Amino acid sequence: MKIILIIIFSAIILVQANPSLPICNVNTAKQAIPPRIFYEQTIDGKDQNILLTRFLHNKIGIYASEFGKCYANVFDPNFIYHLLGAIGLVTWFYFVYLIAKRRLYPIIAILAVLPMLPFLKFSPLPILLIYKLFAIIGLAFLLSKPK
Amino acid sequence: MRKYLLLGIIILATILRLYKLASVPPSLYWDEASLGYNAYSILKTGSDEHGKFLPLTNFAAFGDYKPPGYIYATVPAIAVFGLSEFAIRFPSAFFGILTVLLTYLLAKKLFEKENIALLAAFFLAISPWHLQFSRGAFEANLGLFFSTLGIYLFVKFARGNKYWIFPSLLSFLAAMYTFTGQRLFVPFILTVLCVQFRNAVFKNLKVVVAGLFIAAILFWPLFKFATGTIEGRLRFNEVSIFNDLQPADESTRLRTKDNFAWWANIIHNRRLEYAHTYLTHYFDAFNPTFLFIKGDVNPRLSVQEVGELYLIDLPLILSGLYFLFAKKSKYRFLIIAWLLISPLGPSTARETPHALRMIHILPTFQLIAAFGFFSLYERIKFRKAFTASVFLVLALSFIYYLDMYYVHWPINYSTQWQYGYKQAVQKTNSLYASADNIVVTKSLGRPYIYFLLYAKYDPRKFWQEGQVVRDKFFFLDVNGFGKYHFVDDVNQAKVSGETVYVSGPEAPKGAMVIDTVSALDGTPVLVVSKKNVSNSSRSQNQ
Numbered sequence: 001m002k003i004i005l006i007i008i009f010s011a012i013i014l015v016q017a018n019p020s021l022p023i024c025n026v027n028t029a030k031q032a033i034p035p036r037i038f039y040e041q042t043i044d045g046k047d048q049n050i051l052l053t054r055f056l057h058n059k060i061g062i063y064a065s066e067f068g069k070c071y072a073n074v075f076d077p078n079f080i081y082h083l084l085g086a087i088g089l090v091t092w093f094y095f096v097y098l099i100a101k102r103r104l105y106p107i108i109a110i111l112a113v114l115p116m117l118p119f120l121k122f123s124p125l126p127i128l129l130i131y132k133l134f135a136i137i138g139l140a141f142l143l144s145k146p147k
Numbered sequence: 148m149r150k151y152l153l154l155g156i157i158i159l160a161t162i163l164r165l166y167k168l169a170s171v172p173p174s175l176y177w178d179e180a181s182l183g184y185n186a187y188s189i190l191k192t193g194s195d196e197h198g199k200f201l202p203l204t205n206f207a208a209f210g211d212y213k214p215p216g217y218i219y220a221t222v223p224a225i226a227v228f229g230l231s232e233f234a235i236r237f238p239s240a241f242f243g244i245l246t247v248l249l250t251y252l253l254a255k256k257l258f259e260k261e262n263i264a265l266l267a268a269f270f271l272a273i274s275p276w277h278l279q280f281s282r283g284a285f286e287a288n289l290g291l292f293f294s295t296l297g298i299y300l301f302v303k304f305a306r307g308n309k310y311w312i313f314p315s316l317l318s319f320l321a322a323m324y325t326f327t328g329q330r331l332f333v334p335f336i337l338t339v340l341c342v343q344f345r346n347a348v349f350k351n352l353k354v355v356v357a358g359l360f361i362a363a364i365l366f367w368p369l370f371k372f373a374t375g376t377i378e379g380r381l382r383f384n385e386v387s388i389f390n391d392l393q394p395a396d397e398s399t400r401l402r403t404k405d406n407f408a409w410w411a412n413i414i415h416n417r418r419l420e421y422a423h424t425y426l427t428h429y430f431d432a433f434n435p436t437f438l439f440i441k442g443d444v445n446p447r448l449s450v451q452e453v454g455e456l457y458l459i460d461l462p463l464i465l466s467g468l469y470f471l472f473a474k475k476s477k478y479r480f481l482i483i484a485w486l487l488i489s490p491l492g493p494s495t496a497r498e499t500p501h502a503l504r505m506i507h508i509l510p511t512f513q514l515i516a517a518f519g520f521f522s523l524y525e526r527i528k529f530r531k532a533f534t535a536s537v538f539l540v541l542a543l544s545f546i547y548y549l550d551m552y553y554v555h556w557p558i559n560y561s562t563q564w565q566y567g568y569k570q571a572v573q574k575t576n577s578l579y580a581s582a583d584n585i586v587v588t589k590s591l592g593r594p595y596i597y598f599l600l601y602a603k604y605d606p607r608k609f610w611q612e613g614q615v616v617r618d619k620f621f622f623l624d625v626n627g628f629g630k631y632h633f634v635d636d637v638n639q640a641k642v643s644g645e646t647v648y649v650s651g652p653e654a655p656k657g658a659m660v661i662d663t664v665s666a667l668d669g670t671p672v673l674v675v676s677k678k679n680v681s682n683s684s685r686s687q688n689q
Contacts, residue, residue, distance in 0.1 A: 043555050056550050065440065068458065072435035081430050089430075100469050 002143045009087055010136045018128050019082040021073050025121045029066035036062050067119065074115035074127060083128060088135040095138030152265050153251060160247040160272035164240040164281045169232040172283055173557040173667055174566040176447060177593045179284040180600045181208045183235035186221035188606035196599070197623075198610040204324075204372040205379070209593060210623035212378045216293075216325025217286040230603055235284045242292040243281025247272045249292070250510040253299045256306065257478045258518060266517035271510045273541075275548050276455040279448060280506055287506045290326030293318045294507050298336065298485075305344035309351040316362040324369060327382060328504045331492025336507075339484040381621055386496040388428060394420035431499040432490030432508075435461075443502035446560040450551045455502055457544040459537060460516050467519025474522065486511040561667035568597035570664040571649045574675045576602055578661070579630065582677070583644030586632045590651045591672065595625035595633050604628070648676045 040057040073079065081089045099107045110130070118124045175183065185195050185206050194200045195218075197207050205212040220238040228234035251268035255261065271277050280288040300315035319337065322329040341348050348355050373379040384390055398417035405411030431437070439458050442449025449455060456464075471479040489508035493501050520537065527533045568591065575585050575598075587594045599609060612628040626633055634640045637650040647661075650673070654660050658676035665671050 040555060043558050044550075048554075056547055061547075065452070069436055069440045072440055075435050077430035077433045078427055081426060086426060097469070097472065101473060 006136075006140055006143055009091075009139050013084050013088040013091075013132055013135050013139070016083060016085050016088065016132075019079055021079065021118050021124050024066075024070035024073055025119050027121070029063055029070065029119075032066045033059055033062050070119045071115045074118065074124075080131065083131055084135045087139070088132070091138035091142055092131060092135040093138070094142050095134045098138065098141055149261050149265065153268070156251070156265065156268050156272050157244065157248060159269075160244045163272065163278055164243050167553065168236050168240055168282060171553055171557050172447075172564050173561040174564045174569055175232055175235065175597075175600070176283070176564050177209070177596055178213075179232075179235055180568075180596045181593075182213070182218055182221060182284050182286070183225070183230060184596055184600045184606075185213075185218045186225050186235070187230045187600070187603070189218065190222050190225055192606050194606070194610075196606060196609065197613075197615065198606075204369050207378075207623060209596075210378075210617065210621060211382060212372075214286060214323075214325050214327060216321060217284065217289050220289060220325075221284070230600065236282065239284050239288045240281050242289050243277060246277070246281075246288075246292045246295055246510070249295050249299055250513060253295065253302065253510075254514055254517060256299070256302045257482070257514065258476075258521075260521065263514075263517045263521045266520055267510060267513045270460070270513035270516055273545050274456065274509070274513060275442065275450065275453050275552075276502060276506070277509055278552070279450070280503065283447075285503065285506075286326045287328060287503050290322045290329045291506050291509060293322035293325060294329055294332065294336065295510065297322060297333075298340065301340045301344070304351075305340075305347035309347075309354045312351070312354055312358040313361070316358045317365075320362055320365055323366065328492055329507065330369075330373060331495075332489065332507045335488040335491055336485060339481060339488060343478065343481040343484075377621070383495075385620075386498070388424055388495060388497055389421060391424075391497065394424045425494055428494040428496070428499040429490050432494065432505055434500055437500045437502075443500065445498075445502075446556075446563045448502045450548070450556040451559075452551050452555070453544070453548045456512055456516075457541060457548070459540045459544055460512065463516035463519040463523075463537070464512055465519070466523050467515035467517070470519060470522035471515065476518070482511055482514055486515070558667045562670065562672060565591055565597070566666050567591065567664040567672035568594065569601055570662075571673045571675055572598055572601035574662050574664075575647055575649060578647050578675075578677065581645060582630060582647045584632060584640075584642040584646045584680075585630050585649070586634060586637050586640040586642060586646055587649040588637050588651050588673075589633050589635050593624075594649070595628070595631070598631055599628075643680050646678055646680050648674075648678065650674050650676065 037057055037059065041053055044053040044057065077089065080092055084092055096111065098104075099111070111134075114127050114130060117127060181196075185208060188194060188196050189201070192198075195202050195206045195208075199207065202215055204215065206215055206218055217238065220242075221235060224234040224237040224241075228237065247268050250271045251264045254267040255264035258264065277288075280291075297315050297318035300311050300318060304311035304315055319329075319333045323333055388394075395417045398415050398420045401415035402411045405415070437443065437454065438456050439454040439461050442451060442453060442455050468483075470476070471482065476482075486508060489511070490500075490505050493499065493504035496504060524530055524533060571587075575582075575587075579585070579602075587598065598604065599606075609628050614626040614628065616624050616626055618624050624633075632640055632642060637648050638655050640646075648655050648658055652671040652674060654674045654676035655678065658678035660674055660676045662675040663671050664673040664675070
């Protein structure tokens with residue numbers, strides 16, 4: 001019975017349409033810097049200490065913020081939901097919990113590095129496939145969990 | 148030492164919530180102005196702005212039928228501080244400070260560790276999410292205080308004196324009378340609490356039933372209003388995704404594509420489409436960009452450049468979630484369920500994620516982050532380095548937030564707060580005696596409330612003079628009172644004699660400009676001008 005359920009739910013996870021990620025990469029991050037830095041430094045004005053202005057509104061900070069935005073897109077629950085469906089989303093999270101609990105550092109590293117692909121303008125296809133795989137493995141573990 | 152730490156956190160929370168409260172946010176938004184004037188009207192007359200005596204379930208206000216809690220809470224503040232921005236926002240700030248204290252008490256009860264409790268309170272004290280709503284007259288923030296108090300008292304009931312159930316239920320009731328969003332949250336959180344503390348509930352079933360019976364009686368008027376009247380359902384119908392026909396259209400489109408096959412009717416059922424839309428809105432609540440990078444897209448609800456939480460909170464929350472399960476924490480069900488049920492109600496609305504409507508998710512993130520920090524601290528080798536690095540990053544994030552909040556945000560978004568009305572009213576007040584008419588544009592939205600508020604207009608006079616109309620959306624609008632006329636186009640106003648105009652960025656033809664009110668970024672928003680309008684020139688204009 002469990003095997004049948006795993007097969008059915010895996011099929012559901014696999015047939016979900018692949019959603020597209022928002023366009024967010026190294027180029028968009030670079031483009032965001034000049035207008036933001038100009039605008040933010042202008043508002044700070046001449047009266048504020050230049051060091052404080054530079055400290056608060058600098059290229060590195062803005063670039064990091066843009067990078068964070070791109071990175072976060074890959075972990076957006078809505079992206080995962082549209083990719084895997086509601087069941088897939090739950091089993092994906094269960095899988096993540098399991099790898100953290102069992103301290104499977106290589107898999108944790110893969111999970112952490114994956115969002116770099118679209119940021120560096122590579123195809124996001126590996127993310128889609130690996131997430132589906134993670135969800136199915138999570139499903140198998142969840143259903144085969146002893147009571 | 149720990150007592151001093153708690154005192155320090157409360158002082159910090161107080162400073163952060165009260166410093167420049169009247170001027171940042173840069174001006175009163177129309178809802179704040181409405182709350183303030185209604186409270187003023189209650190103080191002076193015992194009735195609301197429309198003359199209804201001590202409203203119990205709602206204040207008609209703009210026809211949005213505001214819950215009464217915040218307005219009544221503002222009455223003492225206005226009595227003490229006068230009708231001012233500070234007084235109108237004070238209840239939110241004051242109860243925001245108390246919520247920080249409450250977070251400490253709740254965390255202490257749940258985790259039984261002083262350090263976690265202090266940390267959770269500290270995280271809430273400096274939280275961008277909580278600060279944003281504590282510094283504006285947001286009913287949601289007062290509602291948050293009441294629901295958190297309700298949860299805390301329920302925990303006290305379950306772990307001690309059974310009679311705590313009565314104040315707990317009263318707090319939940321107060322939350323529902325304060326913020327509309329709480330009406331969807333309270334039933335869910337009560338269910339969660341009953342499941343978490345089922346043994347205590349069954350053990351004291353008689354007291355619980357008695358408490359629920361009393362609460363039901365007190366809730367009945369609100370329930371009748373919210374479910375049995377058009378006015379009560381108005382706001383929900385306006386924002387609900389279930390009144391959006393797009394999912395139904397999508398279902399029809401897909402079924403048509405499949406030639407209305409029997410299986411297509413099942414797969415593309417409109418109920419499933421609505422469920423899919425609902426789930427999409429639900430998961431929006433946990434969007435990392437919203438939570439950690441940019442915050443709410445509405446510039447009134449966040450500073451736009453900082454998330455609702457700090458980025459450093461992310462690893463702490465993730466580890467907190469992990470350790471709640473891994474350590475099999477006693478109250479993990481309550482905390483996780485609280486986190487997960489909070490977006491259930493707001494997800495029925497069109498705009499998601501919405502920081503205001505799901506504010507009752509606080510302080511779960513802070514509780515989890517504090518637990519995560521403490522659990523990591525217990526396990527880590529280099530404790531001092533870990534603590535120092537976390538607090539260093541937190542301090543930098545906090546300084547950046549303060550700069551964005553106090554320096555950048557008011558300038559960038561003053562128009563979002565209807566900046567300009569106060570200055571325009573002050574100018575027209577000085578011309579009031581010499582003018583026959585004051586014509587004000589409606590282009591910035593609901594100007595009448597600002598003229599009532601800043602002119603401290605006698606509510607009794609307004610009841611007699613107010614030209615209140617109901618628009619096609621069932622909202623209430625005011626076309627004039629006294630010498631004031633509120634119109635869509637100032638050039639079309641039917642007035643004669645010495646006339647003062649408050650118009651958009653351009654003055655009416657032939658009028659002499661007296662003053663131009665600019666937003667904080669320098670954009671002109673309102674122009675005060677005057678002109679003597681004779682009957683003949685009026686007919687020429689038309």
